[in-house]
Amino acid sequence: MGKPPNLYAFQSADELAASLRAYVLDAQNNALERHQVFRVALSGGSLPKVLAKALLEESNGEGKVQFDKWEIFFADERAVPLDHEDSNYKLVKEEMLDKIPAELGKPTVHPIDIKYLDDIQEMADQYEKTLVSVFAARDSVRLPTFDLLLLGCGPDGHTCSLFPGSPLLRETDPWVLPISDSPKPPPKRITLSLPVVCHGTKIGFVATGGGKKGIMKQIFDTDEGRQLPCGLVNENAQERVSWFVDSPAIEGVSFPARRGSL
Template sequence: MGKPPNLFAFQGLDDLAPSLRAYILDAQKSALDRHHVFRVALSGGSLPKVLARALLDEKNGEGVIQYDKWEIFFADERAVPLDHEDSNYRLVKQEILDKIPQQLGKPTVYSIDVKYLDDVQEMADQYEKTLVSVFAARDSVKLPMFDLLLLGCGPDGHTCSLFPGSPLLRELDAWVLSISDSPKPPPKRITLSLPVTQHGIKIAFIATGGGKKDIMKEIFDTEEGQQLPCGLINSAAQERVSWFVDHPAIEGVSFPSRRGSL
């Protein structure tokens, strides 16, 4: 039995951002020591704004972010043009990529192929082929192993585009899945599969605000919550998971949280 996930609680974003930056820098160093590249999967929602606060404000701590060594993938994406307001790529580009100082270099970014907007299954297949070309170019691997997954948590316990009760949660072999009837708009999406999200070397969830307290209590304090997508990642990845939350998000949560060192 491994150790449980880490739950780091902060007063607010001013407090959270420097610790998230330190965590990302630690993950970057480990990855570059291991294989000279830093492979990161990002989700959308409110996460890119918080991430921008951690990454782009140098006052948040020492250490150099080596963007030219980063390879950025999308933990999920919507079947929309890249400049559409629902696009996670557009959100990440707007909040982070366009604001990286030139001297720090630019990451390699793997976006969806918009040729397949009308065929979401083919879009998922093509994105999986992209992952295979990067992660399995030299040898066969059962699952891609991201150096870091940066994820959000919806008020229903969903993450990426893996929703509670979805049959996609039972998929064991595919790396990337398609969705035509997402309970949240837009309906057509692709997402990393649950086994891929559980397989990351480091996995960080960012959840802030009082609107998250009910689902956080369910995920951390109930058996039912362990069957929600976020709970399934907690259960499988255990101490490889770190949650970065503010105090309003965990009001009433019994699971022990800690503040400070990572």
């Protein structure tokens, strides 16, 4: 048995952002030492806004975000045009990418190919080909290894577009999966598979607000919650997982949280 996931709780959004920044910079710097590039998968929801606060606001000089060395992928995406209000790309672009100061450089970004909006199996296959070209160009690998995945947790315990009880949770071979019947609109999406998510070097979740306390208690304190998508990531990736939460999100949670900064 490995060590359990890390659960970090903060009193304020500023404290959370500061620790998230330190965490991302540590992942960035380790990745640049290993292979001169930082490969990150992002989800949508409230995460891009929190991430922008962490990375773009003035810091106390604990390191520099080197966006020109970043490659950004999407942990899941909706089968909509890139300028559609449901697009995770649009959300990340507006909340973060458009606001990056020129001196920090511009990341390489890998959105979906909108030619395949009407064929989500092909869209998933094409996105997987993108991953293969980046992660497996020189040799065959069973799974891509993201340096960091930054994810959210839905009120039902879903993450990416992996939903509770979905047969997609049992898929072991594909890297990217199509979804035609998402319980959350829009119904057509693609998502990284659970094995790909769990294979990341680091996996960070951000969950805030009292609306999350019920699902957080379930994920961390119950056997049933360990079978939810977020719980499965915890179980499979163990100490490579770090949660960044505020105090209201873990009210009543028995699992030990570390209070304050990393």
